[in-house]
Amino acid sequence: MAKTNPGRFFEDYQVGQVIDHAVPRTVGAGERALYHALYPARHALYSSDEFARGCGLPESPLDDLAAFHVVFGKTVPDVSLNAVANLGYAEGRWLRPVYAGDTLRSSSEVIGLKQNSNGKTGVVYVRTRGMNQRDEVVLDYVRWVMVRKSNPDAPAPDTVVPDLKKVLSVDDLVIPEGLDFSNYDFTLAGEPHRWGDYEVGETIDHVDGVTVEEAEHMMATRLWQNTAKVHFDATFRPDGQRLIYGGHVISMARALSFNGLANAQMIVGLNGGAHANPCFSGLTVKAWSEVLDKAKTNAPGVGAIRLRLVATRGGAPFALKGEDGKYLPDVLLDLDYWALMPI
Amino acid sequence: MAKTNPGRFFEDYQVGQVIDHAVPRTVGAGERALYHALYPARHALYSSDEFARGCGLPESPLDDLAAFHVVFGKTVPDVSLNAVANLGYAEGRWLRPVYAGDTLRSSSEVIGLKQNSNGKTGVVYVRTRGMNQRDEVVLDYVRWVMVRKSNPDAPAPDTVVPDLKKVLSVDDLVIPEGLDFSNYDFTLAGEPHRWGDYEVGETIDHVDGVTVEEAEHMMATRLWQNTAKVHFDATFRPDGQRLIYGGHVISMARALSFNGLANAQMIVGLNGGAHANPCFSGLTVKAWSEVLDKAKTNAPGVGAIRLRLVATRGGAPFALKGEDGKYLPDVLLDLDYWALMPI
Amino acid sequence: MAKTNPGRFFEDYQVGQVIDHAVPRTVGAGERALYHALYPARHALYSSDEFARGCGLPESPLDDLAAFHVVFGKTVPDVSLNAVANLGYAEGRWLRPVYAGDTLRSSSEVIGLKQNSNGKTGVVYVRTRGMNQRDEVVLDYVRWVMVRKSNPDAPAPDTVVPDLKKVLSVDDLVIPEGLDFSNYDFTLAGEPHRWGDYEVGETIDHVDGVTVEEAEHMMATRLWQNTAKVHFDATFRPDGQRLIYGGHVISMARALSFNGLANAQMIVGLNGGAHANPCFSGLTVKAWSEVLDKAKTNAPGVGAIRLRLVATRGGAPFALKGEDGKYLPDVLLDLDYWALMPI
CATH class of the missing domain: 3.10.129.10 (Hotdog Thioesterase)
Structure with missing residues (x-):
């Protein structure tokens, strides 16, 4: 056998x-550092234990x-x-x-x-x-x-x-115990925009781009102990390319979204997501977001914001689908999630 | 001077x-995470502190x-x-x-x-x-x-x-103090095959392959503070290639061997090893194993298994040497080691 | 807006x-391990908690x-x-x-x-x-x-x-509290050369070279949360190259300087520095140093040494500027710093 x-x-x-x-x-500390090395992650709550404590958590998760x-x-x-x-x-x-x-x-x-x-x-x-x-x-x-x-x-x-459910309602979301944005430090967080500053329908071009290398996405995928052959083995596909784990694109896009959404600190809900086109090494990933919804929560100072996060390989921001209803070739990811933000 | x-x-x-x-x-935690990022390592005892404690160790080594x-x-x-x-x-x-x-x-x-x-x-x-x-x-x-x-x-x-000694005997091996596989969790470990399920002479093709990148093997070799110039300096060899540290191939092959030997948890003996052919960036490393010997130990539930671990650059599994007695060109590594496995 | x-x-x-x-x-531990993976760093005080304790510090910084x-x-x-x-x-x-x-x-x-x-x-x-x-x-x-x-x-x-100040004087330097090189272990540190063995004007070719990969410098730059686009985005420059963060070259050169300056343990002063020419992936970084000054300190067994650290892309050691007073094309970095060394 x-x-x-x-x-x-x-x-x-x-x-x-x-x-x-x-x-x-x-x-532990190793996975945390590697996450920061692999993605341009800058959300303060995940970067600083002190900042996390200022938000009512015991340390940075x-x-x-x-x-x-x-x-x-x-x-x-x-x-x-x-x-x-x-x-x-x-x-x-x-x-x-x-x-x-x-x-x-x-x-x-x-x-x-x-x-x-x-x-x-x-x-x-x-x-x-x-x-x-x-x-x-x-x-x-x-x-x-x-x-x-x-x-x-x-x-x-x-x-x-x-x-x-097509979309989780705010009542479905679980706010981490103790989370409190009442004394949120916008200067340390990197941007002044609070929950009240975002409008449903607003779109944000996150501007920055990161070119992806084989070594990076393979290290990430191994770190998460994802065993799908197509991510590691250049002999697996006829064209010799390694397909990048979709989660690598999600993390890259989310990290890029710091620039414009620095205060969308914690992700609490995933409504849906599509890996619209495959991503390969050598592509430069960019990202844009759209505000889909907003809701208040019971936690002090904490608002919920529903966002569409789109990763592209450099296409024009805000273009998602063609007239045929299909994703444009430049779109890599279309993700719909809820995040928590200081009100 | x-x-x-x-x-x-x-x-x-x-x-x-x-x-x-x-x-x-x-x-510490950083080396552990990097090891998991550099190799597709999945042996549970090294991945989970809880699993290691279930095997009688204080935490994951x-x-x-x-x-x-x-x-x-x-x-x-x-x-x-x-x-x-x-x-x-x-x-x-x-x-x-x-x-x-x-x-x-x-x-x-x-x-x-x-x-x-x-x-x-x-x-x-x-x-x-x-x-x-x-x-x-x-x-x-x-x-x-x-x-x-x-x-x-x-x-x-x-x-x-x-x-x-050509081969260490089971009496030469040192079982870590406290190691106990009596309550070993095969589901969490990833495979049902116990020591008794392996036969001497049995061969296992580990199926998966990983293509190696320059950045990965150089990071690994630096992490171990190995200073051999030939691993880092593209100007060192006339062909501009960097020779991959042999230990990188060992770790890659061992990690690949999870698929079929997930319960060969701890390495306790190294009988011998040959770096049969050099490994360079761009090659896809695969691995196969052969069961060379088996022995019981005094530790509760713990058996010893002697394995040949062969890394190849994609050649047919189970082919090792040519008629001339020399390693085939596709063979990168031939390692002979003892591991511990739940009985 | x-x-x-x-x-x-x-x-x-x-x-x-x-x-x-x-x-x-x-x-924490993750950044420390990644630093050792990205650079061939071997200075013992930063590698071993035990060694750091032997030098009067609570652990390895x-x-x-x-x-x-x-x-x-x-x-x-x-x-x-x-x-x-x-x-x-x-x-x-x-x-x-x-x-x-x-x-x-x-x-x-x-x-x-x-x-x-x-x-x-x-x-x-x-x-x-x-x-x-x-x-x-x-x-x-x-x-x-x-x-x-x-x-x-x-x-x-x-x-x-x-x-x-063109140059910090030794009185400007702050010696870490408790630092004591009286019982410094030269064997574990890797070289026998003490402060007294270096002469002002002496030059040292650090011999080793490291070829730099895109994945490495991008991981480093992200780890330090440096957001300059030119380091990550291959579409940013017309030639498609990513400019390597100057600090990556500094760390690479400093790590290479272990070979000849293994006992220049702690950096305490930066007098000046120029990124003489841009560094790109594929170049092989080498380094040489010149002793610019020496001074005693009040800490037990601790001397200060002022060093010029030059990174090159393989040019002849000790050549810095042309007849026109400009840096030679092969020079990447010219750094002037103070380090602490056992007397």
Whole structure:
């Protein structure tokens, strides 16, 4: 019997199945520094323990997206090793900050299955939870991927498509315990713009760009223990290119969004996201944002802002889709998330 | 007098000479994260403090190979700066795990000398010990290298070739104090295969491949404070290529071997190793293993497994040497080591 | 109103103006490991907590240049985002070591302004202070940059050129509290040469070279949260090259200077520095030093040595300027600093 992991195929999933993913991970000062080395991350709450304490937290947490990548990476061997495409995200919530010394693990439940009409592939929906060493859920989200069948003759399962929220409401969001922006230091944070200064519909060109190198995205992807071959192996694709992990583009775009959204400190909700076009080494990633919604929260001084974050490979800002309704070729990422901002 | 280190030449060594190597090094959370960023390392005992505690250790140690690289790196300015080739390893033993906050230093004793018949080079055998801040030996191993003579007319020393064990027996191995695999969590570790599931003679193709970039291997080699010029300086070789530190290939292959050997958790013995062919940036490293031996240990639930680990640049798995008895051109590394596995 | 930071232009500065820079930063084990991965850093006091304790410090501090880069990086969005050139440094002093867990922030005072005769640019002089979480100044230095005017018709300010010391005297230097080289371990430090072994006028070729990769300098520059576009964005320059942050060259040269100056442990003064020619990926950086001065200090066993550190892209050592008084094309950096060395 082969001892290596062939990954699961479409016919290996059943609705209700729970998969406990392998390789728990203790995170700390090293992951934090590497995150700052890999992305131009400058949000003060994740850069300075003192700033985080000034916001009511015990210290600076691991970047929310780093926590996401760690939880996500664990799911790859079980969920997307034979995936053809990562189709979408929904109902993502950050429930608890991750601090240095925490150990994360992941578990996924299959919540939907739909075989494609070609009979060769199907869509698998999973709800993934990331837990810390106290079994507290730190993060959960739904993801759906298109997965190959190993045996094309395997019977199609009953179609179950989960009913997912298009957008989380502010009441779905969990504000980290103790978070308080009443004495927020805008000077140290880097920009004067508060929640009240942003208007729904407003767009922001984040101006800066970062050219991506192979060594960088591979180091990032390994750091999150994401095992998808296509990110590491130049012999995997006929054109010799390595496909950059979509999460690398998310983190790059989010870091670039500091310039204009320096006070969108914590990410608490992920409404959806599409990796519109593949990203490869040598491209220069730029980003723009659009304010989609705003809401007050019960936490002192804390407002919620819903943002569209778009990563491009240098196209004109604010252009997203063509007349055919499809993403423009320059668009890499279209992400819809909730962040917390001082009111 | 020149103040820079010219390195030692063959005639500078005497049997019995002890060299205390410079630049002690405190390791910690940063080295651990970098190890995970540079290699696709997933062995749970080195990834999770919680998992390590479940195996009877106080926390997750530094990867055994990282400890090896740190100890090894210190020897380079004194042993292999003028080396023509790294010829072999023997009798390597990991005696004690290295934890965050430990400070490592190295010392080598010259245990053999043999001038080559050309009169221009000779073989130097050293036994190197790595010590922590409590003067406990954490690692020792024998290495032999071919070193240039500075003065071809220097007299040949008496030939002393140490009598080295071809293979460590299980009684030579030191099991870390407290190690206990009785309650080993195979789900979190990533694979169900236990010691009893492996047969002597069995071969495993680890399937995955990683393409190596210049920035990655140079960062690794610097991190271990290995000063061999050929790894960093594109002007050093006529072809402009940088030779990748052999230890980088070892770590890459070991990390790749997770897929099929996820439960070969701790490395405790190094029987031998050959860097069969040089590795350069742009190559895609793959790996396969062969089970060479198995033995029980006295530690609860802990078995020992002796493995051949072969790194290739993409050649067919399980092919090692040609009819002429020489390593095939695609073979980069042939390593023989003992690991510990749950029974 | 655009929410992104356009940077300041020449007419936006006034003498006496104080700018508190954004994004405080907690440093630790991760930054330390990354510093060792990015540069061939081997000075024992920064590598080993035990060695640092043997020199009277509580533990190994963050490399002095890493502290400089963190403090410097924060000034970029406010001082040099629209800079045409970084013209010089003076009166740099390290006042207190930075330890893991410290949080750094920066503040700059405009101390001089001089519009250029072309009316399009001007020189801005700032004194920058880096502070830790206890509001102790850890570092201060003067820097002057040439900055574009946004409006060429803006009136020229009164010219104020600060009176800066060409060289700090030994009395200007601050020796870290408790530093004691009486029991300095030259073997562990890596070289036997003490303060008394160096002569004013002596030159040292540091021999080794390191070829620089894009991924490395970009990771370094991001780690210091330096936001200057030209370092990251391949589309910024017409030739598609990314200009390497000058501080990356400083750290590379300083690390290379270990070979011959292993005992020049702590940097305490920066008299001046010029980035003589731009550095790009693919170049191989080499370094040489010249002893400019020596002085005793009041600390036990501690001498001060003033060094010229020159980074080249492989030119002949010890050649600095041509007959025209200009830096030779191969010279990348000419730095004048004070270090502390065992007597």
